[in-house]
Amino acid sequence: MIKATNVVKIFTGRGVPVRAVDGVSAHIGKGEVVVVIGPSGSGKSTFLRCINGLEAFDEGHIFIDGVDLAGRKTDLNALRAEVGMVFQQFNLFPHKTVLENVTLAQRVVRKRSRQDAEIKARTLLKKVGIAEKESEYPSRLSGGQQQRVAIARALAMDPKVMLFDEPTSALDPEMVGEVLDVMKQLAREGMTMCVVTHEMGFAREVADRVLFMDEGKLVEEGTPEHFFTIPTEERTRLFLSQVL
Amino acid sequence: MAGALKKTPHQLPWILLLAAILIALAAGTWGAVRKIDYAWRWNRVPQYFAYKGEEPVKIPFDGRVEEIAAQGAKASVRLVSEEGKTMTVSVNQDMLRVSEGDDLFMGDTVGFKQEWRLGPLMWGLWTTLWISGVASVLALVIGLLTGLCRISKNLTLRTLTALYIEFIRGTPLLVQIFIAYFFIGTVFNLNRNVAGVGALAIFAGAYVAEIVRAGIQSISRGQMEAARSLGMNGFQAMFHIILPQALKRILPPLAGQFISLIKDSSLVSVIAITDLTKSGREIITSTFATFEVWLTVAAMYLVVTSILSQLVFYLERRFAVSD
Numbered sequence: 001m002i003k004a005t006n007v008v009k010i011f012t013g014r015g016v017p018v019r020a021v022d023g024v025s026a027h028i029g030k031g032e033v034v035v036v037i038g039p040s041g042s043g044k045s046t047f048l049r050c051i052n053g054l055e056a057f058d059e060g061h062i063f064i065d066g067v068d069l070a071g072r073k074t075d076l077n078a079l080r081a082e083v084g085m086v087f088q089q090f091n092l093f094p095h096k097t098v099l100e101n102v103t104l105a106q107r108v109v110r111k112r113s114r115q116d117a118e119i120k121a122r123t124l125l126k127k128v129g130i131a132e133k134e135s136e137y138p139s140r141l142s143g144g145q146q147q148r149v150a151i152a153r154a155l156a157m158d159p160k161v162m163l164f165d166e167p168t169s170a171l172d173p174e175m176v177g178e179v180l181d182v183m184k185q186l187a188r189e190g191m192t193m194c195v196v197t198h199e200m201g202f203a204r205e206v207a208d209r210v211l212f213m214d215e216g217k218l219v220e221e222g223t224p225e226h227f228f229t230i231p232t233e234e235r236t237r238l239f240l241s242q243v244l
Numbered sequence: 245m246a247g248a249l250k251k252t253p254h255q256l257p258w259i260l261l262l263a264a265i266l267i268a269l270a271a272g273t274w275g276a277v278r279k280i281d282y283a284w285r286w287n288r289v290p291q292y293f294a295y296k297g298e299e300p301v302k303i304p305f306d307g308r309v310e311e312i313a314a315q316g317a318k319a320s321v322r323l324v325s326e327e328g329k330t331m332t333v334s335v336n337q338d339m340l341r342v343s344e345g346d347d348l349f350m351g352d353t354v355g356f357k358q359e360w361r362l363g364p365l366m367w368g369l370w371t372t373l374w375i376s377g378v379a380s381v382l383a384l385v386i387g388l389l390t391g392l393c394r395i396s397k398n399l400t401l402r403t404l405t406a407l408y409i410e411f412i413r414g415t416p417l418l419v420q421i422f423i424a425y426f427f428i429g430t431v432f433n434l435n436r437n438v439a440g441v442g443a444l445a446i447f448a449g450a451y452v453a454e455i456v457r458a459g460i461q462s463i464s465r466g467q468m469e470a471a472r473s474l475g476m477n478g479f480q481a482m483f484h485i486i487l488p489q490a491l492k493r494i495l496p497p498l499a500g501q502f503i504s505l506i507k508d509s510s511l512v513s514v515i516a517i518t519d520l521t522k523s524g525r526e527i528i529t530s531t532f533a534t535f536e537v538w539l540t541v542a543a544m545y546l547v548v549t550s551i552l553s554q555l556v557f558y559l560e561r562r563f564a565v566s567d
Contacts, residue, residue, distance in 0.1 A: 081475025
């Protein structure tokens, strides 16, 4: 489904080049849930943003369903429509109602009729449990509700894969659960997911595989059982001892 | 019970102070004017808003007055030409210059018609309004396009618009109007209205561009990223997501710019466009009522700009529903 080979992303801040993603190779199979963890600044979010081309990488290749993101003829917009993304800061469109947030891209990008888009949107809003808020503006919603709308918005495009960039980091603790529940449900339904998170519980419970990144490099990769019980790398053990 | 920190401020003394200051200002002005012995003639001003004009009604052929019928204050005069053509004209009863049976030659005056006409102040106001209106619309278009070019990734577009904005903001509007009329207008044979409106639009456009740029840049990056992550292209994201939010945010500075534009339009009077300011100057040359006319002209500008700012205030509140 997704195959990344030797991806390098270099930021040049104040003349000092920083290798934010440094030769990461990974793959995500269809229906697989891969959780990326690591300390802050380890490049995991940047790597995720490379996967849908929000961040242009300097070297390497990322294939989504066989299409090379770095290919000269690749239509990035068409590709992004197949890759759903959920942001840490929700990034709902504040000037649109909840319903419009979920229908807009369907109509503009997928060229669906208003009616079809609204039917789809209502189904998804019901699925994430906020059907009754469809005519509210995002500012009237709690963080957890906003994030669930953001998930519905991404799902409305019928993506082949969903990327989650620390979806619960900006939430109040009591709202983390409702968002994670929606994500767990998605995982159960067989959605291909790549999740950057600090929620170790979620990783342990839902992930098929865990990737551990540090300083731009992929340090360790394995099943949650392996990862949380017998990590091989010293760096991983140190990190886990700090967060668990 | 009542919070100790929250005190009800006493407004009355301050209202009294405000009134005292305003009265002192008015009295001071009045006293100062009295000293220079200026004869106020406010009664001369209203006629420049609207006046009763007399227009002679003339016979377009050689002929005869067949019949005069009174209709209230008007008189209906039936004229018959030598070839037998009839025509009926209406004049004021008390300004009738013919009687039944008179023979008239082509161009003779039958009588006078009296009707209300707009005076030069109103015509000047109209000119100011349409010049500012057209210039505002053009400025918005120019500003939107150049504002977008200003943040474009394309070096050529970015540099061109930067030069444009730098040039316009670095030179006085008065000089720009002279250049537009005497240089560009001469080269391309533009009439004064085109040159005047063009100069104003290009001037305001540069400021609008900077407002638009700032507005777009004030929208968080996440909005663009969210839109792009849903598969929208740059144009769709700009049109559906960024611009609507940016426009809402820049409405107040934009309104300020357009209010400025109305005031700046007074400068086109230097290329002999008879706007409100030039009308005022012309009236002064015939009345010498300098004080009254300039105060009136100022009040008229003030009315227009106040209405505009109230309108924007109303719009702002309407747009605030999603906040």
